[in-house]
Amino acid sequence: MAEELTQNEDTKVFNPETDIIDVAVIGAGPAGLTAGLYATRAGRNVVVFEEIAPGGQLAKTEIIENYPGFPEGCGGFELAWNMKQQAEHFGAIVKTDGITAVNFEGDIKRLIGASGVEYKAHNVIIASGARPRNLGIAREEELRGKGVSYCATCDGNFFRNKTVVVVGGGDTAAADAIYLSRICEKVYLVHRRDQLRATQVYHQRLADLSNVEFVWNSVSKEFLVGENGLVSGLVVENKLTGEQRTLEASGVFVAVGMLPNTEFLKGAVACDERGYIIADEHGTTNVEGVFAAGDVRTKTLRQVSTAIADGAQTAELAAER
Structure with missing residues (x-):
C-alpha cells in the first residue's frame, strides 16, 4: 500500500x-x-x-x-x-x-x-x-532560430543594430517592439487591424519611437530567406487593397497570441x-x-x-x- x-x-x-x-x-x-x-x-x-x-x-x-x-x-x-x-x-x-x-x-x-x-x-x-501561437505560414518551423523568434528578450540581442519585424497587436507585441527599438536600427510592427489591441499605455510610447514603423491592416504571407539560410525579410499583404509589400529584415518576432x-x-x-x-x-x-x-x-x-x-x-x- x-x-x-x-x-x-x-x-x-x-x-x-x-x-x-x-x-x-x-x-x-x-x-x-x-x-x-x-x-x-x-x-x-x-x-x-x-x-x-x-x-x-x-x-x-x-x-x-x-x-x-x-x-x-x-x-x-x-x-x-x-x-x-x-x-x-x-x-x-x-x-x-x-x-x-x-x-x-x-x-x-x-x-x-x-x-x-x-x-x-x-x-x-x-x-x-x-x-x-504560430503565424501558420510556410517554412515557419524550419526558420525557428534562423531569424524567426517568439521571445524578444531571449533573442533580441542577436539582432542588435539590425532591422526586425514584430507581428501582432497586443501587449506582448507592443512590449516587444519597444524593447527591440532600443537595440535594433529599425522595427516594423505589423498588425492585421488599423489600431493596436494593446493596453493604452503602450500606444503613446510606440508613437514616440522614431525607429518604429507601423504596418497596418496587414497579414504575413511569406518569409524571405537569404543564401545563408537565414531570414532576410517578410512579405505582408494589405487586407484592404490586396497589395503586397516586402519588409527587408534580419529577424521576425511573432506575438500573435x-x-x-x-x-x-x-x-x-x-x-x-x-x-x-x-x-x-x-x-x-x-x-x-x-x-x-x-x-x-x-x-x-x-x-x-x-x-x-x-x-x-x-x-x-x-x-x-
Missing part, C-alpha cells in the same frame, strides 16, 4: 513508487509556484512539476511594470526565481519532469512524467500555462473550444480533486497578478480537501 509522501529537509526527495503526493502541481509558472507555496504553508506535501525551467512566460519577460510593490518594475526572470526559492523554502519540491499524460479516475490521481515515471497524488493543480498547454490532458478534464480548462473563479474543474490555475484556465484577464491569485485559491481548496 502506498504511503504518504515523506521528504528529508536537506535532500527533499521522495519515492514515486511508494509515496503519494498531497498536492501535485503541473507547471512552475507564477500560478504553480504560488500554489506550491500556499499548499506547503498549509501543511501539505507538494511537488511542482516543470518540463524545463521554472517561471513559464514570466521568466521570458524583460520587465514587469504592473505587478504591485515594484514602483520601477522588476525583471521577469528575477521575480520567477524568487518565487521558486520561496516555495522551496517552505518545503515544496520543484521537480524537472514534464507531465505527458494523466489519469484522474478515482481518489488517487496518476501523472506520467516525460521520464516515464508514474506519480500518484490526492489532489492535482493544473498550472501548465500557455505558449506562443497564446495556446493553452493542455494537449497532455487528452480529455481528462473539460476544456472549451480553444483548449482552455473550464474552471470557475475558484479553479474548480469538473473532476473532483483537480483544479486549474493561471493562464491555462478560462478567464478574461491573464496576468501575473491573476495567476498568483489563482494559485493561492486552488492551493487552499486542495489543502482543505
